[in-house]
Amino acid sequence: MRLLGPDAYGLIGMALVFIGFANIFQNFGFGSALIQRSLLAKSHYSSTFFLNIGIGMILTTTFILVAPLISLFYGNEDILKVIQVLSFSFLFASLGIVPKSLMQRRMRFDIISKIEIITTVIPGIIAVILAFMEFGVWALVFQNLMMILMSSILYLKKVDW
Numbered sequence: 001m002r003l004l005g006p007d008a009y010g011l012i013g014m015a016l017v018f019i020g021f022a023n024i025f026q027n028f029g030f031g032s033a034l035i036q037r038s039l040l041a042k043s044h045y046s047s048t049f050f051l052n053i054g055i056g057m058i059l060t061t062t063f064i065l066v067a068p069l070i071s072l073f074y075g076n077e078d079i080l081k082v083i084q085v086l087s088f089s090f091l092f093a094s095l096g097i098v099p100k101s102l103m104q105r106r107m108r109f110d111i112i113s114k115i116e117i118i119t120t121v122i123p124g125i126i127a128v129i130l131a132f133m134e135f136g137v138w139a140l141v142f143q144n145l146m147m148i149l150m151s152s153i154l155y156l157k158k159v160d161w
Contacts, residue, residue, distance in 0.1 A: 003131035004139065012140045014074055015082045019089060022059055026052075026093060030100040045161055049098040056094025063087030076139075085141055089148045096152030099159040113159055119151040 030048045034040065058108040067083040103112050130139035 002140070006135060008071065008137040009142060011076070011078055011082055011137045012144075014071075015086055016144075019063070019086050022063065022090070023093075026055065026059070026090060026097070031097045034098065035102040039160045042161075045098055047158055052094040052097045053091070056091040059090035062088045063090070082141055084093070086144060089145055092145065092149040092152055094152075096148075096155040098111055099152075099155035099161065102159045102161055103155065105144060108158075115151055115154045115158070118154065119147045121148045123150065143152070 006035075010014060032050060034044065034048060038042070064084050064087050067080050067087070069085055071077055071080040101110065123143045126146065127139045127143035135142070
């Protein structure tokens with residue numbers, strides 16, 4: 001925290017207010033539906049997977065286009081690029097929704113917890129290294145994106161769907 005200072009944390013906090021709010025709409029409950037539905041066909045998984053990717057692409061594009069308005073709202077030009085880069089978290093997260101839901105459905109909480117630990121520790125270490133290298137707020141942006149992308153990749157790799 002001392003390496004980055006309050007400006008970097010304030011900037012990422014301002015960006016994550018909007019990104020976090022939009023995350024509510026990320027999967028529209030499709031992941032939960034895959035867990036709770038008693039009978040599922042492979043077509044349910046596939047259609048939900050591609051629907052989530054479409055939603056992720058729409059949210060990513062929307063936030064890239066809306067970032068200048070958010071920058072005006074805050075009166076801070078530095079937040080523009082931060083939001084545009086963080087918007088890719090929607091696309092990255094959409095890749096892991098169905099695989100994670102499948103693991104939850106199969107009650108593979110051992111694998112889920114290992115993935116959560118790995119995707120917290122490794123990006124955290126890299127963020128500290130980037131902070132030492134004086135990347136500023138970009139260390140936190142990279143940490144956030146890497147956590148999401150790594151977890152999606154690991155879920156995709158671990159599920160046999």
